[in-house]
Amino acid sequence: MSTTHCALVTGATQGIGLAIATRLAEAGHDVVLHGIEPLSEGQAVAHALAQRTGQQTTYVPADLRDPQAASALWAQAAKALRTPDILVNNAGIQHTCPVQDFPTERWDAILAINLSAAFMTMRSAVPAMRAQGWGRIVNIASVHGLVASVNKTAYLAAKHGLVGLSKGVALETATDGITVNCICPGWTDTPIIAPQIEARAQALGGNRDAAIRDLLREKQPNQTLLPPGRIGDVAVFLCSDAAAGITGVSLPVDGGWTAQ
Ligand SMILES: NC(=O)c1ccc[n+]([C@@H]2O[C@H](COP(=O)([O-])OP(=O)(O)OC[C@H]3O[C@@H](n4cnc5c(N)ncnc54)[C@H](O)[C@@H]3O)[C@@H](O)[C@H]2O)c1
Structure with a gap:
């Protein structure tokens, strides 16, 4: 019988994050869902997932534009359920605009949510994972972590940054039973x-x-x-024993986008 792990998934009440939380619960893991909805709304999503899968779930809200909230999220999740040993940094926003008109506030928010929050949750998670000699970190980057498109400068900076950040943490944890990988989706239906x-x-x-x-x-x-479940399936694979030798990788799930 496979081990039940506990996952923290950011941005997990909809879209790709919910699909990842769902697939992880279906695979037999407990899940702390994070989101920006009020507690009662988020708990309803977590409760529905627990009902369907029989796994333990709960919900923690946090606005990841706030560095203090991002830094506290790991401990908040541990308190709400138990110390996670899987971390999925999925929360992200987008804003498209030519560089000369790009609002500073959108640049700051995209960098904070899509990149800095992942740094802060990983900084919290690594010591606990290292202490137990097992951990899985899956960061949801994008094809835009690998290649560019017009009018997406902040998103490109954040997602290319996330790919580099993940490689760095992968190297620092390579002997600790921890893997750190990115999934790089193409157009996904969310x-x-x-x-x-x-x-x-x-x-x-x-x-x-x-x-x-x-x-x-x-x-x-x-x-x-892409259906969001496709990304969920790959996340479950990266958290499995079969993927224990895969770390520092940024895996495109993009229907061939980056093969061109
Ligand atoms: N859908 C795609 O085509 C696609 C492609 C490549 C990468 N991605 C990435 O996938 C991830 C999930 O996106 P999605 O497609 O499911 O979109 P989505 O808009 O459905 O989900 C985004 C999530 O981010 C969270 N979020 C937004 N603002 C936040 C804030 N201030 N603080 C904390 N969390 C916040 C939301 O709660 C939401 O759950 C993102 O990182 C996105 O960049 C999506």
Whole structure:
């Protein structure tokens, strides 16, 4: 029988984060879901997952723009359920805009949530994982951690930064039974891409399906929006014993985007 671990998943009440939390619970792990919703809303999501899977779950809220909240999140999760030994840094935001018009406030928020918060949670997690001689860290980067697109400078800086940060932590923990890896998704069917679909739809006379086809044709050779569960499946694999020898890797799950 496989071991039950405890995972902290950031940004876990919707989208890719919820899919990862769901797959981890389905794989037999307990899960602390993090989000920005009020306690009662987040707990309802956690409770529904516990009902479906029989695993222990709970919810902790924190605005990861706040460095103190990000630094405290690991301890908050440990207090809410038990000390996690899996950390998934998934929370992230996007803002598209040409560099000369990019608002400083959006730059700061993207760097804080998509990059600095992952540094702070890993800084908290590593000593506990090291002490127990086992840990898994999965950071949700993006194809934009590997290649660029226009109008995404802050997101590119944060996701390229996350890829580098993860390699560094992977090397520092390589002899400790800890692995640190990134997943780099392409276009995935979640709320974060809605503004980009809407902008493309407007340019194409309001047709949403045509907008999605157009975005995919431009970048993603499999011509299909990824279901969030695909990312969840890969996260579960990276947390499994089968992946014990994989660390410091940034794995594209992108329908061929970065093969071009
Ligand atoms: N959907 C895609 O096409 C795609 C592609 C590549 C990478 N990603 C990455 O996947 C991750 C999850 O995104 P998603 O696609 O599920 O989008 P999403 O918008 O559904 O989820 C984003 C999550 O970030 C959390 N978040 C937002 N603001 C926050 C804040 N201030 N403090 C704490 N948490 C906050 C939200 O609670 C939410 O759960 C992100 O890191 C994103 O960059 C998504």
